[in-house]
Amino acid sequence: MKHFDCVVIGTGPAGQKGAIQAAKLGKRVAIVEKTRVLGGAQINTGTIPSKALREAVLHLTGAAQRGLFGSSYRVKKNITIADLVSVSQTVMRHEWDLIRNQFERNHIELLWGSARFAGPNELYVEGPESVEKITADKFLVAVGTRPARPQNIPFNDTTILTSDELLKLDRVPRSMVVVGGGVIGTEYACIMATLGVKVTLVEGRRQVLGFLDREIGDAFHYFMRQRGITLRLGEKVQSISEVETYNGKARRFVEAQLESGKTLRAETLLYAVGRQGVCGALGLDNVGIEFDDRERLHVNDSYQTNIEHVYAAGDVIGFPALASTSMEQGRRAICHAFGDCEVGNYNTQLFPFGVYAVPEISMVGKTEEQLTEEGIPYEAGIAHYREIARAQLLGDELGMLKLLIHQDTHKILGVHVIGAGATELIHIGQAVMALDGDAEFFINNVFNFPTLAECYKVAAYNGLNKLNLVYA
DSSP: OEEEEEEEEOOSHHHHHHHHHHHHTTOOEEEEEOSSSSSHHHHHTSHHHHHHHHHHHHHHHOGGGHHHHOTTOOSOSSOOHHHHHHHHHHHHHHHHHHHHHHHHHTTOEEEESEEEEEETTEEEEEOSSOEEEEEEEEEEEOOOEEEOOOTTSOOOSSSEEOGGGGGGOSSOOSEEEEEOOSHHHHHHHHHHHHTTOEEEEEESSSSSSTTSOHHHHHHHHHHHHHTTOEEEETOOEEEEEEEEEETTEEEEEEEEEETTSOEEEESEEEEOSOEEEOGGGSOGGGTTOOBOTTSOBOOOTTOBOSSTTEEEOGGGGOTTOOHHHHHHHHHHHHHHHHTOOOOOOOOGGGOOEEEOSSSOEEEEEOOHHHHHHTTOOEEEEEEEGGGOHHHHHHTOOSOEEEEEEETTTOBEEEEEEESTTHHHHHHHHHHHHHTTOBTHHHHHSOOOSSOTTHHHHHHHHHHHHHTTOOOO
């Protein structure tokens, strides 16, 4: 029976970084993967495929360059699913090779199979041909989540599907209903609409992406409608069914009945409301670890479960469930488990959020609504992309960057960006906030020209001038 210092369950971002950190500390490490490929949802069904799809769509449709070359600009007239999937597959294969190479270079033993605890320090790994029993001193559970599939919805993975099946479609549908206005739902709604699909998005709240700053959220609503997306906000789906005939004609389509009495019809329906944990098959009862009704694990600030030698990180512990935060959680869990590395401060208020919709959206820090509710005096400085030369070169005149500036100290309280390069641009503001910088930093330092980073200087001027601090 093999014994390890640490066994990691799951090869997604939390598992990868946790396993590598343990190996860097000189520990004997094994990592277990139940599927046939490495990388978890990040590489295979979530982050990478959806972003690869987005980039392929923006390029092939010419949508990203129309502000520069005109509204009729298009790289390819007839775009097929094969065109889109080939881009995703290329990136995914590269990531698989990269992860495997990292494991090999760090002498991490990769075990293929399903993991199940037999006891506090014992684990069964059920592979395709045999079952192996291993033991370890420490465990990191990083099994991630899967899309929620309520039993009352007749999923068939072709016309009624989740995000996991979207790239498996055999053709680009003419119409789609998207249920859920969270990150996954809005990203795919924008991608499909850019492809020319007639999209209707249903969201129970009055705003999609409810965590956004209200002004950014309102702007995003406008952009979505400009792309032809019909927004059904404040609406809830009562039932979903597949219909074979309509008005006496043989035609297969999906019908969604809303609680308000409306009926929505489309060729396909994407259900994107929440994700579900996958802890139920891990035998956690044999260790004394409990999970909630969505199979998520509760951990303390050090990512320990109620059993001190079993840690958990990534989507399996819930919010914020981002690939970026999962990586850091996995690393910090292992650092605590072995007590051999200094991880420094961990300011959860400075997590950057990125939404890879069309256009991109990113934010860090507080929203205007949060600052108002907390009674913090602030001023907003705005830079519109139409003022920025680099944005003109990129063909984006509609984007904007907002700085939220403390009225007295001029500290940066929040940064919100919508438009080209938003998810990259946000890190400048994040760094300044982490170093307790103020708006004067942007005015007193030089930025390359032309760049989108110039937005920070323009927004700082705008905000400070509103405070009657006259800058040229």
